Amino acid sequence: MDMLSKLTNLFQQALETREPLVNLLDSFVDHWKGITNYYIETTDEYRPVKQTDIPWRLKQMLDILVYEEQQQQVEDTGPCLEYLLQHKLLETLCTLGKAQYPPGMSRQVLLFFSKFLTLIQKPLLHIINVYRPVQKLIRLCGLPNAQTEKEEALFLFTVCSRVNKDPYVLNYILEVNTAPTSKSSSSSSSDEPAAAAGVGFNEGSPMTPDLSGPQATSGLIQVLLHLSQSQSPSPQSRVRQRALESVRLLAALPGEDSGALLAAGSPLCELLAQRLCELYSLIPSTLDPADVQGSPLTQWREQFTQTSEEERPSFPGSDHLTVFLCWLDYCQELLTHAPKTLSVKLAKEIHRQWLSGLLQPQLLQMSEAGILLHTALLSCSVRHTHSAPLLAELVPFLLGSATHPERPAETNTDTHATLRYKLIQHCDHISDEISIATLRLFEELLQKPDRSILGNLMLRNLAQHGYATPTAAGCTGDERHVAGVDALDESDELEEDPFFSDSEFGADEPLLSLPKRQEEPHPSTHTQVSETVNSFLCLVPQEAKSSHQVQGAGYDTYVHDAHKMFKDYTALSLDFGWPATATDGPSPGSEFYEGHFLQVLFDRIARILEQPYELNLQVTSVLSKLAAFPHPHLHEYLLDPYISLTPGARSLFSTLVRVIGELMQRIQHIPEFTEKLVHVRRQLMGLEDESMMDHVVLLRGVIVLEEFCKELAAIAFVKLPMEEQ
Template sequence: HGIEFQWHWTAIMKFYTDRNSNSKKPIELTGLAGRLEEMSKILEQEEAELGSENMGPCMEHFLQHKMLEQMSALSRADTPPGIKKCVLVFTTRLLSNSKQVLLPQMGIYTAVQKLIGLCGEVLAAPTEREEAGFLNIVCQKIRADPSILTCFLPTVHEERHRSSIPNGKQPDGSCGDTSALSFPLLRACLTLMESADSDVSTLAAECLILCMSNLGDEVAHYVIAKSNMCSSVILHLVKLYCAIPHTLKAADIDEAVTSWSADTVTSSGSADHQVLAPGKRKLLCFFKWLGFTDTLVELSNAIVGAELGKTFLEDFLQGPLFDDFTKAESEESFLFITSLVTTCLRNLNSKDLVATVGSFLLGEQKGSSASPKDMLLERGRDPNASPQLVLTTLQAFEELLQRPSKEILDSLLLSHLVGRNYQSDVAAEAFDFSDDDQEGLCNRVGKANMSDFEISPGSSPVSRTFAPAQIHRILNCFLMLLPDEIKSCEETDSGYDAYISDAHRQYQDMLAVTDGWEWPSEPVREEPPSAEDDQSSDSQPEADSLHHGYYEGPFLSMLLDRIENMHRQPYDVNLLVTSLISRLALFAHPNLHEYLLNPLLPLAPGARSLFTALLKVVEEIQVAVHGMENLKRKLMLTRNALLNDSGDDSALGDESSVLEAIIVLEEFCKELAAVAFVKYHAAA
């Protein structure tokens, strides 16, 4: 092997020393590519025979004579044209196939450094695919052994030495951004990420993720201070966002996301792009880059991740995205921007970015009196809003509550509930949770057989709010809210057990999410930490309209208004409203719990609760169905159509809306009772 290996190398060198060689010949006509490939095969065959524990004579000769160093020098001149591509392929193959630890070897890493410096020098270079493949294998080796990273990243010592050059002069050709000189691996990745070739940009993005996940804190601070990595990544996201045509509709987002998901699963490159119209393809490009940004934040060193999140907020969310929120005057444009934000939030995995988007949606923005939350609530509470607009608005809040934070709950709900002003002061003095004679709001619902609930409280409940003595009557309030004559199913076929099982699992999940939030076990009566929401433009008129002063806040107000109008709303809206409230009911904050799940709570004059809103809609439904022929049969037909995906209620015409509302209400009450029961058992 050794003689043949040396013969190939000698022939390569002879080409460069021979005066008769034509250096302008294409590489294909010189035989150089074939000789480099033969050298690769010899090294691989030698290692296969000797094993990775022992270094063979050919590899020793290769390292001793620093052949890769000489190859990298030939690549710089790219003479004959195409030798750079051949050397990149040779080096990628060497590093990829050899089990030897080669990168730390002096003759290897110095040559690799020089080759990295040749990558990404210009956009759309003929060798960019080979450059991306080469960078990728280098970064994979770094991931396998993070200590190798020191060979390719600047150290603080080097930077101090660089900054100590007399008069602060830099070498010719340099610019203010020293990352191009001292951090070629980062520069190459950032340049190749801009490639129009999706395979190249994807590989370069993977390289950047691998690099950033292996950084130590010292180098991470350097990246932030001395490179434009964070701003480059987010600037590209902004460019892709701004390229999305304004003519697209909210429905187009689903098609782009479906294509994005399929592309992620199949890794089929650009094949899926061809089925999309140009505008939707631009939308897909934006979502793909958002996915990359999300992964980069999630996997990077925490210092870099935090800076990326900050740049994401300032340069993207508070910039073009907020501008589009404020400029969305037509319903179609607001539908699109709201759907886009919801889809972004749904597809983010990084906790930092999820929290950043949540803060953006709920918080005040610089130079604006309104937050995105205010704009969403204004449209969601508009009685004249189209069902699609209401649905889209509710979906945005649903997504926020899928991965909630303490700040989200405080902003939307608790700042309006911790004062406990919804409770009657007079009645509260006499109100006792163990008083079974207390009729409250449930004096009309009667008593039911509760033997199925198997209630066995402990001797001392953890919380009398979550485990009240009159739990039977609380459950009765929900389960018997609908009169028998307008129920669609018998109690024996209620499906209640399934709700209990689901509620138990969901409550355990919610307790895990809220662990460490330090919520009290009993209701608190205190001034909210901030009264800003009460003074906002959309809440103050409502507060003024209530003589007794209590206002549940714009978010709860929107949900209760929707509950009271269930019989006038489409099925999809009712389903989402009840789903949102069921999720809120799972939270273990005592004020929120009693407001949503204690029908016996004495309310302040003029205040309403979830139960009073339910009572109101049930009373209006009873009036609406009065005298309706074959009511039970129509309810069964509607139930089958909605719950079992069989049957068709379209023949019911105008009656379908109120019949569907009854079915949703019936199931919603079972769900609320199940949540109250599960929380009772957990606290008893």
């Protein structure tokens, strides 16, 4: 009897559970018939859809589908959803939307699809009677003069969100699968377990994409990038943002299969690079390079924020520059989060179209105005480059890939080597503006986390220790220090110059004395560094110094900055695998060449007394950054005054010594030199008004020289091991 009672209760519960579903289906069908009957009974073809009951009926149908799913098990498909799939309701809606009948129907269809794909949690896009109408509706988006961009952007964002949730359906949405084997809607329920399992692109599986066929002209990627260029007014910039967010969702799909599909089965990479070139080409040629250099770092989402409108730079052409930099940042976000296959393809496409195809001819042109602007734009672009894949393309583009030591007369027909040569030559251009802009470019490069930059520019030439004499190279650090003091005796003229006698310095200024040979055969590390600091601090004679005449211009002001710079560059080069000490010996019989880059920098620093102030600041800025890197050869070659140089070689210190010799000869012919020097320094600090003065270029050069020596002394000091300080 109890058993019979239990069976009766279960049967009653089954009837109570089933009855609402039957009623739901009747209601669902009635609403659909109400929509189709409108087309049979109406006589007014121009009545807007909002004045009909179609929007209300569509909403009721959607509510029924959502309620039905909430009452069903996850694996089951309810009768209302089965009816929608079997009778191809989505196909019919797509056709009605395409016909725009009644007027405004396309907007209602787009909204229905968006809500349907958002609210129904069950995987759907693998079902043929879902993805086919979705594909058709995608083709209806992005048409000229469309009034539904907002709804289109929402629909496409919804599609991409579902693909991001179920990456295995990507090939259906991109339409690269020529023979999909998903079963018809009548058996959709049996498809869902496979969908939930996350079927991948396994070789030989029915879902393996065919990437060999021709691409559609109006696919998902094309439509999204079209909407990303929408000219809708400001409140509707949401269209552009949603389109870009949709592409970002696709590019960030996990797994190399998805990346390979997007890279080879869609025009994503080509279109992104093409858009970058278009935006670069729109930057006006009248743009002031100084404005380019001062443009702040820009993130792509900032163009959609209202606050950024007020904070954004407002100089002629700033809008075009900002849009380009935002797109560059957007491409880099895709590069950072995309699978390797896709990121490599996109970076190479940017290299091919923008760097090689568009930028390189501009850098090699004859017009000085053109070279200046595009060098400034390149420098700004390098500053904005933060993704590893793009940096991996940018560095070989600018510097080539050679790793062997350079030779003075070496020629290379490689395109990138030609560009490298031209850019380094531009650091010593007849136009000071071009020289400054190109030096800034290299300064930006030095701050990027790529070991090949310093390796290409300098370290491959210093690696064999060819700048040091064999005797010094074979000694220990202490022995090389003692032997290297003789390097200060390389110029007989300077030794005999009365301005280099100790009597020129005050007795109460122990730091301002020339470096002397140590009596102890093995001076301590602390002693070596102290002498190195002294060597740079006392290099400029007392009568050529002016910082002590102005408050806040002493050596100590550089120590804090040097600490920060050394810390930053140590962190930057942490993974470069540099040696801790200089151990390589010089190649027998080989002639040392510092390389093209250092040659130009040394030539520039040798002319510091006759160059414009801004140019001198830029040259010394690049050299100080090079000296701050924690590589033993850079430290030795740029900061060790005692190194014994091979015949014909020059170091930074020996170059500065010759500049001082030239300076002391010129001082003798300038009356009231010290007073004029102080006056010019006060002018540069804004403490006095500008006024005409003879020898102003020389005086400013002397001031830069003094500050540079103090900066080098500070860098040498902070690179001393902390326990020795």
